[in-house]
Amino acid sequence: MKIAFYGSSLLSSYWNGAATYYRGLLKALSQLGYEITFYEPDVYDRQKNRDIEAPDWCSVVVYEATHHALMQVAARAAEADIVVKASGVGFEDEALLRAVLDHARSDALIVFWDVDAPATLAQLRDEPDHPLHRALQEIDLVLTYGGGDPVVWAYRAMGANECVPIYNALDPETHHPVASNARFACDLAFLGNRLPDREARVGSFFLDPAAQLPEQRFLLGGSGWGDKPLPANVGWLGHVGTRDHNAFNVTPKAVLNISRDSMAANGFSPATRVFEAAGAGACLITDAWLGVELFLKPDEEILVARDGGDVAEIMQALTPVRAKAIGQAALRRVLADHTYALRAAVADAVFKRHLTHGTVEAAE
Known part of the structure; x- marks a missing residue:
């Protein structure tokens, strides 16, 4: 065929x-x-x-x-x-x-x-x-x-x-746990290109929490952010190729998923990043969208934030032990149900x- x-x-x-x-x-x-x-x-x-x-x-x-x-x-x-x-x-x-x-x-x-x-x-x-x-x-x-x-x-x-x-x-052959990489060491990382219908949400869910948590380190990956004013504790990596995604997901304490406006409004639209991060065993925080519980269980396999204030609260309370447990639970779930x-x-x-x-x- x-x-x-x-x-x-x-x-x-x-x-x-x-x-x-x-x-x-x-x-x-x-x-x-x-x-x-x-x-x-x-x-x-x-x-x-x-x-x-x-x-x-x-x-x-x-x-x-x-x-x-x-x-x-x-x-x-x-x-x-x-x-x-x-x-x-x-x-x-x-x-x-x-x-x-x-x-x-x-x-x-x-x-x-x-x-x-x-x-x-x-x-x-x-x-x-x-x-x-x-x-x-x-x-x-x-x-x-x-x-x-x-x-x-x-x-x-x-x-x-x-x-x-x-x-x-998830494709387990391409996205899976690997050793950490010092280049991606931080508390919270986000990977996404700068797009008109995502930029405001990146400001709310990522840059605002970074400004609220100056003692923590944040990393931004993706194209188009070069002229965007960033808080002092946010590093910009530029385009991160797929060969580096596993290390990018594994190394930080947590990684963030931010839906574009239309996807968030519609719901039932998990980005590729959700499964890639889970496949690497990352602790994933996602913005809230309708239907997330059909793919990963909130508070056990994924953390859900309604706004930037929630992201800041999650990051203040999140311990390395809990982050690892959530990442491992997510990995088990996607291998079982979402390949x-x-x-x-x-x-x-x-x-x-x-x-x-x-x-x-x-x-x-």
Whole structure:
């Protein structure tokens, strides 16, 4: 079974939060027998900041950011049994969607895989003429990496035939406990790129508590923060590649997850970082969002903060012993319930159900 997957980037996590999600899911799907080709545009200097080389479980085609090159790779959709267009590819997304729909075989399963459903749905509500409205009539299946029932209901209301969340998860081969690294030594660390719909929450949940706790050391990782005024006890690391994520998660007493505005408002949207940190055995503090208890148990496997005041209180009371216990409990939980192998099994079942149903209809 061949999959043509058109996404942002498999090879680089640079300005690309979906990288580890793609890697974990597609590797697990390949282990189920799928033959996958991933098509990614050469944009945003991602190819200059690769985290991995082309893997043996997936073919990767990097194409130039030109309309001609886009049309060439879109034509290869005709080779696949399953054609996936992801959201946020980053170069002529609307043209790419139209082109892969036009080139896909009539018997192929067409999937729109939304890695930022709250943002996509908000755009669709604001733009009644957005091309995705019409494309949903031609798409067999919408998959999302979060959102729960609110996203499912919203997509169905907009005409999607079916919408299924395939949540972020853990790849134990890439994210796991390692030795600590002095570079990341601190009390609380946060890793995230500077984005317009996250910045205010980073100020509230991370920078404000740092200012309240001058005796503690805080570390900020991620791109775009270079000109942001920071409290004296906050160090900025810049981009932290995926090869360093385990040490970044393991070394601090605790690490922080801060959802973007849309994800927090929607709920049921655990970031990749939640599972990566838990997989390394980190003590994770997260901002509060609806549905967190479905993934990790508050106060035992994760600590939940309603605001920056809660973060400061947690950090004042958190001992190394308790932090380690929470991290170990989180590690046990994600290994049992939240691996990409389990997520891929869900996707596999959905694919097979659709393909079998399509074959029956065609025969009739």
